[in-house]
Amino acid sequence: MSVHTRDPLVVGGVIGDVLERFTRSIDLRVTYGQREVTNGLDIRPSQILNKPRVEIGGEDLRNFYTLVMVDPDVPSPSNPHLREYLHWLVTDIPATTGTNFGNEIVSYENPRPTSGIHRIVLVLFRQLGRQTVYEPGWRLQFNTREFAALYNLGLPVAAVYFNCQRDNGCGGRRS
Amino acid sequence: MLSSAKHKINHSAFSVSSLSYPLPQSHSQADNMTQVTMEEVWKEINLASLQHRQLNINHEPMLSNQNPNNSIFKDFLNKPLNQEPPPSASTTLHRSLPPPPETVLSLNPRSINTHFDESARFGCFGKKRGGQDSDESRGDRRHKRMIKNRESAARSRARKQAYTNELELAVSHLQKENARLKRQEEQLKMAEATQHQAKRKLQRSWTAPF
Numbered sequence: 001m002s003v004h005t006r007d008p009l010v011v012g013g014v015i016g017d018v019l020e021r022f023t024r025s026i027d028l029r030v031t032y033g034q035r036e037v038t039n040g041l042d043i044r045p046s047q048i049l050n051k052p053r054v055e056i057g058g059e060d061l062r063n064f065y066t067l068v069m070v071d072p073d074v075p076s077p078s079n080p081h082l083r084e085y086l087h088w089l090v091t092d093i094p095a096t097t098g099t100n101f102g103n104e105i106v107s108y109e110n111p112r113p114t115s116g117i118h119r120i121v122l123v124l125f126r127q128l129g130r131q132t133v134y135e136p137g138w139r140l141q142f143n144t145r146e147f148a149a150l151y152n153l154g155l156p157v158a159a160v161y162f163n164c165q166r167d168n169g170c171g172g173r174r175s
Numbered sequence: 176m177l178s179s180a181k182h183k184i185n186h187s188a189f190s191v192s193s194l195s196y197p198l199p200q201s202h203s204q205a206d207n208m209t210q211v212t213m214e215e216v217w218k219e220i221n222l223a224s225l226q227h228r229q230l231n232i233n234h235e236p237m238l239s240n241q242n243p244n245n246s247i248f249k250d251f252l253n254k255p256l257n258q259e260p261p262p263s264a265s266t267t268l269h270r271s272l273p274p275p276p277e278t279v280l281s282l283n284p285r286s287i288n289t290h291f292d293e294s295a296r297f298g299c300f301g302k303k304r305g306g307q308d309s310d311e312s313r314g315d316r317r318h319k320r321m322i323k324n325r326e327s328a329a330r331s332r333a334r335k336q337a338y339t340n341e342l343e344l345a346v347s348h349l350q351k352e353n354a355r356l357k358r359q360e361e362q363l364k365m366a367e368a369t370q371h372q373a374k375r376k377l378q379r380s381w382t383a384p385f
Contacts (some may be wrong), residue, residue, distance in 0.1 A: 006340050007339045007340070008312050008337040008338070008341040010339075011333055011337040012333060012334065012337035013330075013333060038341055038345065039338070039340075039341040040334065040337040040338030040340075040341050041338070077327075077330060078323055078326060078327060080207070093312055115331075117334065148323060161332060
């Protein structure tokens with residue numbers, strides 16, 4: 001359903017900085033409390049302390065999916081030399097279910113940006129098979145593209161992102 | 176209007192040069208003349224665009240202690256990197272200082288505000304005489320700051336646009352779904368109505384005596 005360059009994922013730079021262009025094929029619903037995450041929404045760290053509820057679509061329960069949650073704007077969007085930070089990694093999610101039914105191989109770490117307004121991206125990939133994905137060694141300098149290539153995940157099947165800045169304002173200018 | 180202003184400045188510039196080299200014999204005369212012309216000059220400068228200042232400065236005599244200030248003025252004027260000097264200026268007047276963009280920026284003075292605050296008069300000429308190095312680093316920092324600010328502004332615009340697009344998509348989607356659901360409701364109502372009538376008939380048949 002990508003509407004050429006009007007796609008929010010493209011305009012927001014997620015496609016480009018984190019992902020390749022792809023076609024959405026699976027529903028992805030991310031909810032923090034009562035708030036459903038839609039692209040470009042502003043959410044503060046205090047609202048995302050705990051992992052969100054994630055429900056995915058698809059039809060065949062025999063298909064398994066991997067959810068990746070990254071922050072590409074670390075430590076700050078003007079100088080993202082530590083891109084990306086891996087906040088959450090859940091694998092083996094059966095279609096039509098959610099992350100509760102998957103395998104949380106990298107536990108949820110709530111984003112706490114200190115400088116600037118960060119994008120937080122959630123990406124869904126289809127796995128080739130079950131238990132074919134392993135956790136990386138560390139969270140910093142994660143690369144979603146490489147990760148997907150490494151485990152033959154192919155292009156994403158769904159993605160959503162939101163903006164996150166410090167509760168007391170975006171942290172202003174350093175240096 | 177641009178070209179006429181240029182002409183005026185050309186005239187005034189020659190008078191300015193006479194001020195820098197005061198002629199002792201016609202001192203008083205020169206004073207009067209130069210007073211008028213200086214005022215004229217500064218008026219032109221204030222009225223004219225930035226590029227015209229550049230013309231004026233290039234006409235002035237190249238006193239060594241004025242050079243840095245000239246460059247600074249010019250750099251100050253050249254601050255927008257991609258702004259091009261007027262064609263006439265480049266052909267006739269740029270004989271001495273064809274500045275590559277880096278050096279232009281490196282001699283960049285402080286912000287525009289300080290210039291105007293110092294009443295943009297001779298005071299300016301005396302002010303910017305700090306070491307060449309601090310000027311350069313100041314200019315570099317300003318340049319970097321400007322670039323960073325531009326990027327930040329672009330990110331901000333992209334953020335806003337992305338959110339707007341998402342909302343528009345959502346609205347469009349919801350409108351379609353709403354229309355679809357309303358149609359569905361209509362159909363269901365109609366189906367129920369006909370079924371109701373059919374049921375009544377059936378009921379009658381049920382109450383028929385056996």
